[in-house]
Amino acid sequence: MGLTSTAINPIYVAIDRPDLKGALELAGVLKGHVGGLKLGLEFVTANGPAGVREMAAVGLPVFLDLKFHDIPNTVHAAVKAACELGVAIINVHAAGGPAMLAAARDAAAASRTPPKVIAVTVLTSLNGDDLAATGVAASPDEHAVRLALLAKSNGLDGVVCSAHELKAIRTRCGPDFMTIVPGIRPANAADSDQKRIMTPEAAMAAGADLLVIGRPITAAADPVEAARAIGVTLKANCS
Numbered sequence: 001m002g003l004t005s006t007a008i009n010p011i012y013v014a015i016d017r018p019d020l021k022g023a024l025e026l027a028g029v030l031k032g033h034v035g036g037l038k039l040g041l042e043f044v045t046a047n048g049p050a051g052v053r054e055m056a057a058v059g060l061p062v063f064l065d066l067k068f069h070d071i072p073n074t075v076h077a078a079v080k081a082a083c084e085l086g087v088a089i090i091n092v093h094a095a096g097g098p099a100m101l102a103a104a105r106d107a108a109a110a111s112r113t114p115p116k117v118i119a120v121t122v123l124t125s126l127n128g129d130d131l132a133a134t135g136v137a138a139s140p141d142e143h144a145v146r147l148a149l150l151a152k153s154n155g156l157d158g159v160v161c162s163a164h165e166l167k168a169i170r171t172r173c174g175p176d177f178m179t180i181v182p183g184i185r186p187a188n189a190a191d192s193d194q195k196r197i198m199t200p201e202a203a204m205a206a207g208a209d210l211l212v213i214g215r216p217i218t219a220a221a222d223p224v225e226a227a228r229a230i231g232v233t234l235k236a237n238c239s
C-alpha cells in the first residue's frame with residue numbers, strides 16, 4: 001500500500017514488540033487513528049518477512065525500519081528483498097556512504113513497486129557528546145544536514161532526522177525531500193532513551209512529513225486513546 005493515507009494522518013506508530021498476534025491486534029485497533037505502521041528490528045527479527053506481510057495486510061502503509069548499513073553489494077540485495085514485502089518505505093544509514101546509498105536507490109528503482117528509500121541521519125538517541133564519542137566532531141545538527149545532503153545527492157527520497165534539524169534540512173534539501181521524525185514526545189511523556197525530542201505539534205510546525213511514535217502510544221494504558229489524543233492535538237495546532 002502506498003502513502004496516500006498520510007495526507008490525512010502523519011502518525012506512523014512504531015510496533016516494537018516480538019509477538020505477531022499482539023502486533024496485529026494493536027495495529028487493528030489503532031487503524032483508524034494512525035496513518036501507518038513502522039516495523040523495526042525487534043518485530044522483524046522475531047517474525048521475519050512473513051510477519052511483515054501479515055502486518056501489511058492490515059491495510060495501512062508500512063515503513064520497514066531496518067536501517068541497512070553494510071557494503072553496497074549486501075545492501076543492494078537486502079533492499080531488493082525488502083521491496084518484495086509490500087512496504088511503502090524502507091531505510092538505510094546515510095553513514096554507509098555514497099556507493100551504498102546508490103546501491104539502495106538502484107535496487108529499489110528496479111523493483112515492481114518501488115518504496116520510498118530514506119536515509120537515517122543521526123539517531124534521535126544521540127546528543128553531541130555521543131557523536132563526539134564516535135569520533136564525529138560536528139554537532140548533531142551539522143552532521144544531520146551533511147548526511148541529508150549526501151542522501152539527496154545520491155538520489156534518495158528523504159531522511160529520518162530529529163525535529164531539531166528539520167528547518168536546516170528543509171532549507172538545504174528542498175520542500176520535496178521527505179522528512180520522517182522519531183523522538184516524538186507529547187508534553188509530559190517520558191524521554192526514555194531519546195535525547196533529541198520534540199512534541200508532535202512542534203515537529204509538524206517545524207516541517208515534518210511523518211512522525212514516528214512508539215511508546216507514547218503503545219505503552220499507554222489505552223493506546224487508542226493516546227493515538228486519538230495526539231491526532232486531536234495535531235488537528236487543532238496544524239490545520
Ligand SMILES: O=c1ccn([C@@H]2O[C@H](COP(=O)(O)O)[C@@H](O)[C@H]2O)c(=O)[nH]1
Nearest residue numbers: 014040122123124182183212213214215
Ligand atoms: O533516529 C531514530 C531512528 C529510528 N527510531 C525508531 O523510532 C521508534 C521510536 O520509538 P519511541 O518508543 O517513540 O521512542 C523506535 O522504533 C526506534 O527504533 C528512533 O527512535 N530514532
